Amino acid sequence: MSMDWRMVLLLWAITFCGFLTRSLPDEWYDDPGLFKFYAVLVMRAAFRFNFLGPPNTSQGKKKMATALLLLLLLLGPSEAIPVHNHRYHYYPIGVNYGQLGNNLPVPLKSVELIRQLKLGRVKIYDANPSILSALANTSVKVTVMVPNQQIPSVASSQSFADEWVKSNVTAYYPFTRIRTVLIGNEILSDFSIRQSTWPKLVPAMKNIHRSLAKLGLHRKIKVSTPHALLNVLQGYVFPPSNGTFRDDIAEPIIRPMLEFLHSTNSPFFVDAYPFFTWEFNRATVPINFALFNGSGTPYRDPGNGLVYDNLLDIQLDSITAAMAKLGHESVKLGLAETGWPTKGGIDERGANFYNAALYNRRLAKKLATKPPLGTPKRPHQQIPAFIFALFNENLKPGPVTERNWGLFAIADNGSTAIQKYEIDLTGRLSDGDYKPMALPPPEPLPGTAKIWCVANQSASTSQLQGGIDFACGPGGVNCSLITDPGQPCFLPNTTISHASIVFNAYYFLQRTNGGSCVFNGAAFLTSSDPSVLHASVKELH
CATH class of the missing domain: 1.10.246 (Serum Albumin; Chain A, Domain 1)
Structure with a gap:
């Protein structure tokens, strides 16, 4: 030859x-x-x-x-x-690019900030054409989302799903490196759509996957949906080996979803926030444990003997245990959201620049380590992750923290983006490599502020009723005093009055277990004693 x-x-x-x-x-x-x-x-x-x-x-x-x-x-x-005039590098950390603000930079400027931070992935909460166009010809991997309200249409019509993929994926691919399509956002946390949308979630995922398969893209573009970790689990995350999905979703929704994810080699995405678990368990969970400071006493799971040095691993392994109970322990995990807020409101502790910097810096270090660290239950497994969030979003409902998760604060009506703290998202730097930061000011002792969780006057009736149904069901509140006309809390017999009573009862009953005063924007905390709460909420507990 x-x-x-x-x-x-x-x-x-x-x-x-x-x-x-x-x-x-x-x-x-x-x-x-x-x-x-x-x-x-x-x-x-x-x-x-x-x-x-x-x-x-x-x-x-x-x-x-x-x-x-x-x-x-x-x-x-x-x-x-x-x-795009830059040498290609592999950056494992992503960011959530939310758009609930009226002062955000234009997409081209935002994409420049993403590349400046050396972020390898970005997740958006729709398929915004301007953002997808701005991401073209970059090395950033993109996750797009089918909006919640479109899920029933996608589930019931394959042609609708085909058209959605054509308009929102193939119109930009491959120049925009779309890698994942998420179906909705935290669907199983919204009880107001449990009848209209929950049963359609997995069918919608399958239809989008079929649409991608028709185009030969089903191996390069995955389909999944993100879940609020604390809302899909039944009970507490300790010990993680006890992790179990809620009874109302485990068999009808989660099991078929896991079967689909397993068959398509797609991740089960969760929104995991050690901040919330720590905030409502400050007496038993040290803040250093939530901030990846492994110098304290580790936690040993009494169920399997695994040892943990941080709270995020416990949260993730709780989901792994829950999946194992449904026969799908091997499905990969993805972190759709995680982060730490830089500012809080009434009764929101630990939300400051110092803690946010420590959490996100150490998260980047952990996730960028090679070979991957994984978790005690799943060592050496790579976990795709998105920090929440790129910007503060000034139009987000809920407590003060909801508007203060960004890596950047916005000034001058969007023309100036101010990076809040120094951070290396490539994971190369350790704590000692950064300039020292000022310690946060001392916070008031827990329980010294008088607060109430009340219904939002601008919330829709369906939002309020969905919150009531959740609090009176999985939330564990005894709601007989608002359903029986002879009871003192029945009057005034209005949805908003009943919602305030039930929301407040739920908040004080479940706050130590991770319960919050949000209810998908239908509630908020106040320091003013509302007249609607004159009845004793203790009788509802």
Whole structure:
């Protein structure tokens, strides 16, 4: 066989490696280490079997250079190929790009900030055309979302799903690197749509997947949905081995969802916030445990003996245990949201710049470690993660913290984005590598402020009723005093009056277990004693 034929065989081998790489999961394909691995493997084989002739000859060197160049071109973007005037790098951390603000920077400016922070992923809560266009020709992997209100239509009509994918995915792909389509946001936390939307969630996921499969994109673009971790679990996250999904969703919704995710090799996404678990359990959970400071006493799970040095791992392994109880422990996990707020309101402790910086810096360090750290239950597993959030969003409902999760604060009506604290989201820096930060001021003792959880006057009747149904059902509130006309809390017989009574009862009953005064924007905390709460809420507990 002549040397020319050997060169042809080697080039065919390189071509096969190119196709093999493109068939691998996205997180492998995007890691530059894989390109290096294939290059070295093929070239070493060529030397070993003398395919290209002696490497010290002029002819051998030229053919080696030709083969290596072809390999890099076939495998796609690597560290040696510029993308949008920037050298390609693999950045594992993502960010949530929320849009609930009237003073946010324009998408092009926002994308520049994303790249400035070296964020590798971005998740948006719709398929905003301006944002998707601004992300074109960058190395940032993108997650888009089907809005909650469109889920019934997507579930009931394959043609509607096809058109949604055509308009919101293929119209931008592949120049915009869309990698995931999420169906809705925290659907199973909204009891006002439990009849209209909950049963449609998994069918909608399947229809979007079919739409992608028709286009040959189902292996490159995954389909899932994000869940509020504390709202889909039954009870507390301690011990994590006891993790169990709520009875009302486990069999009818979660089990078929896990079957779908397993069959499509897609992650089960959760919104996990150690801040909330710590905030409502300050007496038993040290703040350092929530902030990845492993210097304290570790927690040992009495169920399986696993040892934990941080709260996030406990939350994630609670979900893993819940999935195992439904026969799907192997489904991958993804962190759709996590973070720490920089400012809080009445009765919101620990929300400040100092704690937020520590949490997000250490999170980045943990997630960027190679090989991946994973969790005690799932060691060495990579977990795709999105920090919440890119910006403060001044139109978000709920407590003060809801509007203060951003890495950037906004000034001058959107023309200026101010980074709140120094952070390296590549995970290369440790605590000691940053400039010292001022300690936060001392906070008032817990329980010294008089507060009430009341209904929001602007909430719709369906929102209020959904909150009442949740509090009186899974929330554990005894609501007989508002349902019996002979009881003192029945009058005034209005939805908003009953909602305030029930919301307040739920808040004080469940706050130590992670309960909050939000109810999807239907409630808020106040320091003013509302007349609607003159009846004793203690009788409702």
